Amino acid sequence: MKNVLDEYLARDLMQDATEGVSEHLRDAPRTIYIGFDPTASSLHLGSLVPIMGLVHAQRAGHTPIALVGGGTGLIGDPSGKTAERQLLTRELAAQNAQGIRAQLEHFLDFEVKTNPARMRNNLDWLGDITLVDFLRDVGKHFSVNQMMAKESVKRRIQDEESGISFTEFSYALLQSYDFLELYRREGCTVQMGGSDQWGNITTGIDLVRRMEGARAFGVTYPLVTNSSGAKFGKSESGNVWLDPELTSPFRFYQYWINVEDADAVRYLKFFTLLGHDEIAGLAEAVEREPYRRAAQRALAEDVTRRLHGEAGLAAAERATKALFSGAIEGLSADEIADVFADMPSSELPLDELGGAGKPVIDLLVESGLASSRGDARRSIDGGGVYVNNVRVESVDVAVTTEHMIEGRFLLLRKGKKSYHLLALLA
RNA sequence: GGAGGGAUACCGAAGCGGUUAAACGGGGCAGACUGUAAAUCUGCUGGCCUUUGGCCUACGGAGGUUCGAAUCCUCCUCCCUCCA
Numbered sequence: 340m341k342n343v344l345d346e347y348l349a350r351d352l353m354q355d356a357t358e359g360v361s362e363h364l365r366d367a368p369r370t371i372y373i374g375f376d377p378t379a380s381s382l383h384l385g386s387l388v389p390i391m392g393l394v395h396a397q398r399a400g401h402t403p404i405a406l407v408g409g410g411t412g413l414i415g416d417p418s419g420k421t422a423e424r425q426l427l428t429r430e431l432a433a434q435n436a437q438g439i440r441a442q443l444e445h446f447l448d449f450e451v452k453t454n455p456a457r458m459r460n461n462l463d464w465l466g467d468i469t470l471v472d473f474l475r476d477v478g479k480h481f482s483v484n485q486m487m488a489k490e491s492v493k494r495r496i497q498d499e500e501s502g503i504s505f506t507e508f509s510y511a512l513l514q515s516y517d518f519l520e521l522y523r524r525e526g527c528t529v530q531m532g533g534s535d536q537w538g539n540i541t542t543g544i545d546l547v548r549r550m551e552g553a554r555a556f557g558v559t560y561p562l563v564t565n566s567s568g569a570k571f572g573k574s575e576s577g578n579v580w581l582d583p584e585l586t587s588p589f590r591f592y593q594y595w596i597n598v599e600d601a602d603a604v605r606y607l608k609f610f611t612l613l614g615h616d617e618i619a620g621l622a623e624a625v626e627r628e629p630y631r632r633a634a635q636r637a638l639a640e641d642v643t644r645r646l647h648g649e650a651g652l653a654a655a656e657r658a659t660k661a662l663f664s665g666a667i668e669g670l671s672a673d674e675i676a677d678v679f680a681d682m683p684s685s686e687l688p689l690d691e692l693g694g695a696g697k698p699v700i701d702l703l704v705e706s707g708l709a710s711s712r713g714d715a716r717r718s719i720d721g722g723g724v725y726v727n728n729v730r731v732e733s734v735d736v737a738v739t740t741e742h743m744i745e746g747r748f749l750l751l752r753k754g755k756k757s758y759h760l761l762a763l764l765a
Numbered sequence: 766g767g768a769g770g771g772a773u774a775c776c777g778a779a780g781c782g783g784u785u786a787a788a789c790g791g792g793g794c795a796g797a798c799u800g801u802a803a804a805u806c807u808g809c810u811g812g813c814c815u816u817u818g819g820c821c822u823a824c825g826g827a828g829g830u831u832c833g834a835a836u837c838c839u840c841c842u843c844c845c846u847c848c849a
Contacts, residue, residue: 593801600802630800663801714794716816717809723795734816754795 343399347558349615350608352392354534354561357544363528363556364401368454370527371396372404374411374461374517374536375443377435378427381582382442384572384594387610387642388560390446392531393456394612397447402454404527405443407436410465411513429462436460442581445646457525464520465513477516480549481542486511489538511542518543519550531558563609565602581646587681588647592655593756595639596632600625603634611641654681662758672745675760679750683707684760687749689740692763696739699724699731699751706751706759718753725752 342365347353363369373389375382382390393403409432427435440458447456486492486508495503518540521527530540540557547555563571572579579594580586586594598606604622607613613621624633644652658678661670670678685706691697700715703724709715716734718724724731726742727750740763743749749761 597801600800603802628800629802632800632802635800635802659801710794711812712814713812714810718795721795721809755801 341399343396343401344558346395346399347392347560350395351605352388352395352560352609353558355537355557355559357541357557359554360529360556360558364399368400368402369529370402370404370521370525371529371531372406372459372518372521372525372527373531374406374408374514375439376408376411377432377439379580380435380438381580381585382439383581384579385563386581387572388563389532390443391610392558392560394446396531397454397456398612400454401529402457402525403447404457404459404521404525405440405447406517406521407439407458407460408517409433409436409460409462411461411510411517433462436462438582442646445581445648459521459525461513461517461520465516473512473516476550477512477519477546480546481512481515491535491538511539514539515543515546518555519546522547522551522553522555528553529556529558531560534559534562565599583647583651588643588651588655589658589681591647592639592643592652592659595642596635596659598635598638600629600634603638607634607638607641611638613637613641654678658682670744672747675744675748675750676762679748679758679760682758682760684762686764687761688764692738692740692743696737696742698735698737699726700734702738702749702751702761703753706761708751708753708757708759723754726750728752 342361344353344356344361344364371393373393375386375389393405397403443456443458449456449458487496489511492503492508495507518527518530530543532540537557537559540559544555544557547553565571578586579591583591595606603625604618607618607621611618621634621637624631639655640652643655647655654677658681661674661678683706687697687702699719700709700712703709703715703718704712708724709718715724719731719734719736722730726736726738727744738749740746743763747763749763751759751761
């Protein structure tokens with residue numbers, strides 16, 4: 340069978356791996372798990388690397404398990420955190436787990452006969468175990484001395500200010516126990532995760548060995564950053580989420596289209612299933628004719644399609660085309676309504692446009708495109724404000740019903756990318 | 766416990782009695798260039814207004830001196846360094 344590790348290596352998706360993983364994964368179909376934290380109702384782009392890790396594993400014939408930390412989410416992982424985490428309620432964690440499952444279904448095949456993806460919630464075992472049993476059976480195998488030596492714990496212990504609670508300190512035990520349970524219940528022998536999970540993963544491997552005398556393995560992915568060192572997955576408007584309610588397909592698509600040249604090829608390897616030749620071709624295209632943005636387009640198209648489907652992709656592309664390459668003048672009000680379904684918008688009572696109309700300044704402030712009237716003035720003075728894609732020349736300009744597209748819409752724009760659609764309320 | 770140093774706008778950092786809504790750098794926003802990229806250049810970057818001007822709020826907090834204070838004095842809070 341195809342060795343999934345080779346795929347990871349070719350895509351720069353591997354940071355670290357324990358001894359013998361390569362043989363282990365090459366010799367037979369295995370069961371592999373990755374944990375997802377249900378701290379939010381949706382996963383965001385940061386989770387895309389692990390997700391793709393599972394996707395490649397499944398394609399190589401292994402069985403992927405997505406473990407939602409309904410139980411551990413109640414505790415909070417101290418790895419990479421500088422302060423104590425907010426605890427989730429049971430209900431919230433369960434609800435979030437539900438949302439996450441729906442998103443994973445876009446990437447993993449839960450239906451195939453041979454190696455369907457599985458979804459597990461560690462609340463199923465963590466929820467029932469008693470404290471005494473846990474301390475006796477599991478806790479016994481952990482050395483506090485070793486736990487305190489872990490980087491993530493050490494940092495928090497040295498920080499007099501924040502410190503670390505016993506709850507978070509115990510996190511590694513729970514995650515290790517997850518691995519043990521998955522080994523017992525599902526025959527899972529490999530845990531993967533972000534590079535910050537390395538410590539937790541190796542601890543789990545130890546536990547499986549001690550309690551079951553079995554050999555388990557771990558693989559970690561690199562932390563994705565962009566070329567300017569900033570964290571990946573953040574746009575001007577905050578986190579990019581996988582949930583279309585939180586980040587519309589249009590915004591999602593735009594995030595990828597706007598990726599810097601320097602990152603585009605790396606991201607193609609990380610986040611698409613495009614073949615190596617194809618990616619090499621796109622890399623060359625970036626070199627030769629960067630203005631075509633071929634890599635960015637391929638990236639945006641592939642990722643958006645996988646997550647939001649053909650319809651989502653089509654909508655995103657339509658809106659993109661209308662906004663960036665074309666003139667909205669040619670569009671009918673219906674088309675505009677459709678294209679801008681994703682855009683920030685608000686309603687405007689008809690009578691506000693009576694008489695001399697309504698000053699553009701007011702519209703900018705009310706729509707949130709400007710933070711204050713002074714800000715709105717400055718933007719107009721600087722030539723950065725447009726009504727229906729026509730630059731506003733003076734701060735005195737007022738909008739009347741004359742400006743409305745088919746009497747229904749008004750398109751406000753600030754700069755290149757900030758739009759706001761005003762729908763007229765009769 | 767003792768001796769000093771500091772706290773300024775989103776961040777860093779000047780200013781040390783008046784022309785200071787506060788130099789400079791970063792960040793942010795916009796414009797030009799371009800490819801919805803990067804780099805570069807330019808403008809803007811407390812609020813409101815009837816905008817070559819006016820008013821209000823603002824240099825850790827509270828008082829005071831002064832015609833006038835971020836700038837001087839007193840007390841308080843918090844940070845840092847050194848000595849015990």
